[in-house]
Amino acid sequence: MEKIFSARDPSALNTETLEINFGPQHPSTHGVFRMNIVCDGETVVSLKPVMGYLHRNHEQIAENMSYAASMPYTDRLDYFNSMSNNFGYSLAVEKLANIEVPERAQYIRVIMAELTRLVNHVSVIGFLLNDLGAFFTPVLYAFREREKILDIFEEVSGARMMCNYFRFGGVKYEIQPHILQRIKEIVKKFPKFLEEFEALLSKNEILCMRCQNVGVLPKELAVSASITGPMLRASGVDYDIRKVDKYSIYGRFKFRIPLGEKGDVYDRYYVRILEMHESLKILDQALKDIPATGELVSKKMAPFLKSPRNFKPPVGEAYGRVEAPKGELGFYVVSDGTPQPWRYHVRAPSFINLTILEDMCLGHKIADVIVILGSVDIVLGEVDH
Amino acid sequence: MIFGSGVLRSMLITLKNFFTSYFKGPEEGGIFTVEYPETRLPEKERFRNFPFLVYDRNPENLRCVACDICAKECPPKCIYIVREFDKEGRPLKRPAVFDIDFTVCMNCGICEEACPFDAIYMDHEFEIAGPERQSRLLYHKDDLLKSNEYFHKIRPTDATAIDQQRREAEEKKKAAAEAAAKAKQPD
Ligand code: SF4
Ligand code: SF4
Numbered sequence: 001m002e003k004i005f006s007a008r009d010p011s012a013l014n015t016e017t018l019e020i021n022f023g024p025q026h027p028s029t030h031g032v033f034r035m036n037i038v039c040d041g042e043t044v045v046s047l048k049p050v051m052g053y054l055h056r057n058h059e060q061i062a063e064n065m066s067y068a069a070s071m072p073y074t075d076r077l078d079y080f081n082s083m084s085n086n087f088g089y090s091l092a093v094e095k096l097a098n099i100e101v102p103e104r105a106q107y108i109r110v111i112m113a114e115l116t117r118l119v120n121h122v123s124v125i126g127f128l129l130n131d132l133g134a135f136f137t138p139v140l141y142a143f144r145e146r147e148k149i150l151d152i153f154e155e156v157s158g159a160r161m162m163c164n165y166f167r168f169g170g171v172k173y174e175i176q177p178h179i180l181q182r183i184k185e186i187v188k189k190f191p192k193f194l195e196e197f198e199a200l201l202s203k204n205e206i207l208c209m210r211c212q213n214v215g216v217l218p219k220e221l222a223v224s225a226s227i228t229g230p231m232l233r234a235s236g237v238d239y240d241i242r243k244v245d246k247y248s249i250y251g252r253f254k255f256r257i258p259l260g261e262k263g264d265v266y267d268r269y270y271v272r273i274l275e276m277h278e279s280l281k282i283l284d285q286a287l288k289d290i291p292a293t294g295e296l297v298s299k300k301m302a303p304f305l306k307s308p309r310n311f312k313p314p315v316g317e318a319y320g321r322v323e324a325p326k327g328e329l330g331f332y333v334v335s336d337g338t339p340q341p342w343r344y345h346v347r348a349p350s351f352i353n354l355t356i357l358e359d360m361c362l363g364h365k366i367a368d369v370i371v372i373l374g375s376v377d378i379v380l381g382e383v384d385h
Numbered sequence: 386m387i388f389g390s391g392v393l394r395s396m397l398i399t400l401k402n403f404f405t406s407y408f409k410g411p412e413e414g415g416i417f418t419v420e421y422p423e424t425r426l427p428e429k430e431r432f433r434n435f436p437f438l439v440y441d442r443n444p445e446n447l448r449c450v451a452c453d454i455c456a457k458e459c460p461p462k463c464i465y466i467v468r469e470f471d472k473e474g475r476p477l478k479r480p481a482v483f484d485i486d487f488t489v490c491m492n493c494g495i496c497e498e499a500c501p502f503d504a505i506y507m508d509h510e511f512e513i514a515g516p517e518r519q520s521r522l523l524y525h526k527d528d529l530l531k532s533n534e535y536f537h538k539i540r541p542t543d544a545t546a547i548d549q550q551r552r553e554a555e556e557k558k559k560a561a562a563e564a565a566a567k568a569k570q571p572d
Contacts, residue, residue, distance in 0.1 A: 069460040072493035137399060147417055151429075158431040158507070164493050172498075173431065200398045203391035305498060308458060 017045060020366075024053050028131055028370045031380030035357075035369070042365045047358040051351070054384035062344040067093055067333075068168065068308035070344070074331075075162040077348065078382040080123060083116040083153070084324040086166035091247060092320025092331035093168050097313035099301055104294030105170035106249045110286050111183065112165065113322070114279045115153070118190065119146050120325035121230075121272045121279075122197075124377045128269060129201070131374035132210050138200065145193050148186055155179055168311070169301030180287065187283045194276060202270065211266035215360040215372035218263060225356045229327025229349055231376060234271045235263030241323040252289070253282045265375040309339050317343075326350050326377055346385050350378040430540050433494050433507035435487055438529045439536055447530060448504035451480040455496035455505055463489035464496065483526040488518060503547050509539045 023034035032053035038046040058077065062070035074089045075082035087109060094101065101109070123146055126139035150160040156175055157165035165172050201207055217227070222235040232239055240257045242250040258274035260267030297305065304311040313335040321330035327349025334343035353376050361369045402414065411417035419426060440447040456464040469481035496505050508531070515521025537544040 065460055066458070069458065069495060072460055072491060072495065076491075141402065144414070144417060154432060155429045156431070158429075158433040158494065159492065162492065196398060200395045204395045205388060205391045208391075306501060307454075308495070308499065 015040070022369075024050075029373065030127070030378055031383075033373075033378070033380055033383065037366065037369065039366060044361050044364055044366065044369060047361050047369070049354060049357055051354070052384055054380045056385070058385040059344050059346060063341055066308045066339045067311055067313070067341060068304070070341075071166065072162065072164045075164055076381055077346065077385050078324065078326060078329075078350065078379045079161055080120050080379055081116045081325050082161060082163045083112040083165060084322055084329065086163065087113050087248075088320055088322040088324065088329045089331045090166045090168050090320075091322060092318050092333045093313065095320050096316060096318035096333055096335055097168070097311075099169040100298050101169055101248070102295040102298055104291050105296050105298075107286050107290040108171050108175055108296075109166065109248060110250070110253075111283060111290070112153075112156075112163075112171075114283050114286070115149050115183070117279045117325045118276055119149050120377075121276050122146055124325075124374075125197075125201075125269060125272055128265075128371070128374040129207075131370045132207065138197070141193075141197065141200075145190065152179060152183060152186070167297055167301065167305060170295065170297030172296075174296060177292075180290070183283070184287050187280055187287065190280055191277070194273065198273060202273070207269075208266065210368075210371060211269060211375075212264055213262070214265045214364060214368050215375060216262055216264045217356065217360055221356065221359060222263065225352075225359075227327070227353050227356055229323070229325070229353065229377075230271045230275060231268060231327065231353050233257060233275075234260035234267040236261055241321055241328055245321065247320075247322060250282075253285050255279075255281050265371055268375040268377075312337055312339050321347070324349060326379070326382070327353055348382045348385050350376075350380075350382040351385070354378055354383060428509050428539070430542060432509055433497075434492055434511045435490060435508050435513070435524075436485060436496050436505050436529070437508045437510075437531045438483065438505055438526070439503070439533055440530055441533050444527075444530050447479065448502050449480055449483065449500075450478040450502055450504070451483075452502070455500050458495050458499040459490075460493060460495060461489050461491055463487075480526060483529060485524045485529060487513065487522045487524055503551060506536060506540070506543075 017038050017040045020037045020039060021034065022037050023029040024032040029035070034050040034053065036046075036048040036050060037044055056076075058073060062073060071086060071089060074085040077085050093099075122142040123139070126142035129138040130136060153163055153165075154160045156173060156179060157163040158173075217231065217235050219235050219237055222232050223237060227235075228239070228241075236259050238257055238259060241247065242255075243257060255278040258271050258278065260271050301311075315335055315337045317332070317334040319330055319332045321328055323329075328347065329349055330347035332343070332345040332347070333341050336342040357373065357376065360372050364372070405414045406416045409415035438447055438449055451466055451468040453466050453468075456462070456466050463486040465482065465484040465486075466480050467482035469477045469479050471477055492507070494507050497507050513522065533544070533548075
């Protein structure tokens, strides 16, 4: 009795924190991701990510098969961007075995990688809006564009998402002129869609209120946690591997690196929109410069297409990295001269970007946690590789 | 700017999209979905889904020689091959058992790439749902066999190129055999 009466005076209230188990089957965790959230009222005081529900032993599997046979497995890391995963892995092995890539194949690779970036960024923005409560309308506008690009992927590589298109020293299939023409049309029409998408969202007061000053990631923290990709750039750090490494032929193209200021959810959203504009610029230049004919696979590697098991890179180690749409995707391969890699390691950007989740969420409400998670842009296939 | 005008503008765009989806084609922003079982989109030639074995003329005459290369290269190891033997126990150049577990196959196309005898190719068949795994999704040799004509139907460009290659190889072989026979004759 005494207790109830004293409850009228809030300072005398005996409050406790509540521990909530969020996921792994929760629809807004983008897959099977679990968080242990301790909250005080609705405010988050502690957040522990729990990963590993989708663990598939990717690295160990790759160590037990020939180099070329793990190419289709890399598709399944980040299943939204199989082309850039292929890219990273082939770069690593090419470095290891010292393989040159023919000119035309280089251009095809860049075109595919940038198309992938468009696919990823439109869908991640769509899903972010899903998390904000704009249920499925913006996603489907985004998917309309994504569909066109996936059709191109299907025509070029044979599969919409699990492309398995890159080979060491080149690419698998020829890309016909009519497909190039269609890519050109897509590139031409895309800015119109982006404009509409931006008009729909960027100045929308609800979006601004929900996103600005939420989940701020300061510059120093982002760098010390080795965050990469659009997340890092939204915090204002000018770091893009396409510029830093100039891998493949990225050194030939003119493009800028959009940067955010505050590093909140809104900046992360906006940096992605701007990045799409830059990708379109790269695509424009690549489509103009691509040689009309040429080899697809380097002469050195052509015989190994038919017999991947005979491909034995010299003893050594190599680290190949690309600017995947989600951040720095790196593959570390150690060869002992046998047909199988002795060690194979993936630096998965989703996984490393996720480690900072708690610092971004502390002090925010539970509803904001979902938005912040959405803005990190994770794919669980990559987190739990 | 007045507070709320952004929301209003977004709603106008949604409204515009609502109407375009009814009155415009997929190229101008209309709907691009089709009502699947009744209407079907044309299949892309390179589309790949589960492998099949090619035979020339009749099913007895299959190209596969049971060399086991595809089974070794297949990343998830879902191909199982047993070679056929004749009555005296000599190995024949054909498989007695050729099973592919479609629940494991990941449609990567590596078997197609690795086969040195142009015997296995990726199919367009994707409606393979069934009530039970063992009876429906474990494909045996007889289920996998398909004719070269079928291959021509689904992938005309590739099939024609491969036929051309095979013919040339055969002619070369014949010429070499004739040359060898001629070289022998003078003795
Ligand atoms: S399908 Fe080709 S690779 Fe496989 S066993 Fe037959 S001939 Fe050899
Ligand atoms: S498509 Fe790939 S997984 Fe399927 S049988 Fe061929 S090699 Fe194996």
